[in-house]
Amino acid sequence: MSNVKTILLVGVGGQGTILVSKILTHGLLKAGFDVKMSEVHGMAQRGGSVSTQVRYGDKVWSPIVGEGGADILISFEKMEAVRWANFLKPDAKVIIADTAIPSLPIATGAEQYPEGTVEAMQKLFDVTLVDADKIAKEKGNPRGANVALFAEAVKVCGLDFVDWKEVLTEVLPAKILDANLKLL
């Protein structure tokens, strides 16, 4: 299964990781790959850590990989990148949004948000840091940080052979389409 690639998308409930996974899955299918996508629902909706895996290639059997199995990490939050580091292959490409979302214990002061998360990842992997919130704001869609990060990720990961604008048009509801097309 050497030609099967695994993209791990991680973030915090409510950041729109599942929407991006949907866009990604749809685009890869259009490009002719066999694709499987797996997400974890349930309690994770309530502000917990969320993860999705998208796997593509000639023939994909398993919808998931375990530790040391992912080729690409798209992290929508800095601390989440660190949490999932051990799921990556040593030569994995990593894209991190320069966004920190405190957990409740951090917000109440019971715990500290860890310092140096991005630097720690940079020591281990080829990391691209994206100020997705800023890009989204500059391009006039402050709620589109998820798609802004995705736009950078497809460049870094060599997934720009897909016409993502067309994919977005097919996947997104009309009322949020234009605002998101501007981000690609």
Place this chain on the structure above:
Amino acid sequence: MKKLMTGNEAIARGAYEAGVRFGAAYPGTPSTEIFENLPEYKEIYSQWSPNEKVAYETAYGAAIAGLRSISAMKHVGVNVAADPMFTSAYLGVNAGMVLVTADDPDLHSSQNEQDNRLYAKGAKLCLIEPSDSQECKDFLKEAYDISEKFDIPVLYRVTTRICHSKSTVELGERVEIADKPYERSPKFSATPARAKVHHMRLENRLKDLEEYANTSALNKMEIKGDVGVITASAAYNYAKEIFPEDTSFLKLGLTNPLPKKLIKEFAAKMSKIYVIEELEPFMEEQIRALGIEVIGKDVIPVTYELNPEILRNCLFGEKSPTKTAEVQATGRPPVLCAGCPHRGFFYTLSKRGSIVLASDIGCYTLGGGDTCICMGAGFSAGAGMAKALELKGDTRKVYGVVGDSTFFHSGMTGALEIIYNNANIIPCVLDNGITAMTGHQDNPGTGYALSGSFAPKAKIEDILTAFGYENVIIVDPNDLDAMKKACDEAETCGKRSAIITRRPCLLLKREAHTKAKFNINSEKCKKCKMCLKVGCPAISTVNGQPVIDRAQCAGCSLCAQVCPFDAIEQEG
């Protein structure tokens, strides 16, 4: 036509294509989306029932009356439905009946990771296990044919990974099944004398079914080399991923009764056999009992979900290299949403000193408590604790908690237990007007049915009053003074009391919610951090100064109510 579908969407589609006419279920992760997708198919009448036992019985009744029917629930829901399920195997069906059990290896969203394949053996049901979305749809059609041909309900077992993974599905056409006539007969009566006959008949049907399993297309033999893998369900995909191309596979889809002849035939051709399955050694123990030596649970864990990397490690000793970051991530526990109406209740109880709080399964589990066991136990385990503490001379006050959907599910009997046996516990129903943790399903108290149509609205207070509660206190949990008074009154009034906190879930779109926003006036704020004690995800500290995230603030005003310096002000 091909379509990308989750396993749950594919099961709903499979029900449509299989000519199913009737469905009844109770929501529970990871099964919920099966029935959320059913109303899309107008040919199927579908409903939420008050609990899994009622759902199973209703669906089974429909199958007796002559319509192909489906029920679905999470694995622990099958515990609730187990009573009718066991006897339904004896009696068999008229039209086909399938119960989908959605197991949760890894406890993504459950209180245990029980393996419901064991139910199939215990209850003597046919067991069918798809491994991906395509099979979720296709095997279901086969399940109904088997159910009718062998006169047996089918337990259709999927797991979280199958339910919530998407892959492409080739869609088919609906097969219209002629309604089966219904006439009264001894067939559906399990009186002892008749059930004795039914049991013998069931054993014979299981023998026929096993014979069929040996040749069923659901069980596929793929002979290549002399190393063989016997597997089923999600584990099949993991095994396919890690074994070399020349490995032989016996991939089973019909797993109770196991096709013993087929397994022996496969084993005879192999020099080495692996049995790969998640959780319990369900197939392995039966295969070993045939005298076949296998590699299985001696090396594969019985806990948690499997994946290709775990299998590679435990079967071949190949550990994928990993790197761990030198900075550690701290935990990110799920929390009550900003503005959640449950927060006021839990904040109030946190101020009542040393109490015992028997909690339950739902959003309010996130509020903490002494116990979390199963649906309904908040009242009845709480009643037992209250009794025992009283017998021991322990004077701590005991509170029991359930939500509105849980009250109708199995909290009602606990509420009755408290009255009947005079347990010294204050039962509290946190009524947010919806089944929330599973994502907003209607229940008998909401006034709506699964189809979206209006339904009679059961009143929790009327039910409690009918049970014998003399003082049912209904309180807005966002009003902390009223909340405190309600607890004081329930503890001291000397009457049998119950508390209903009533305010709709903030995420419920059909209700109007406040548009208010609150700010912290930094000039008045003394940084005492009382506001942080309400545990709201919209409040955090920046350089020691508490701040409210305007985007998240839902205007519940709890923080403003607890601020001793009136420093939290409403905008505008």
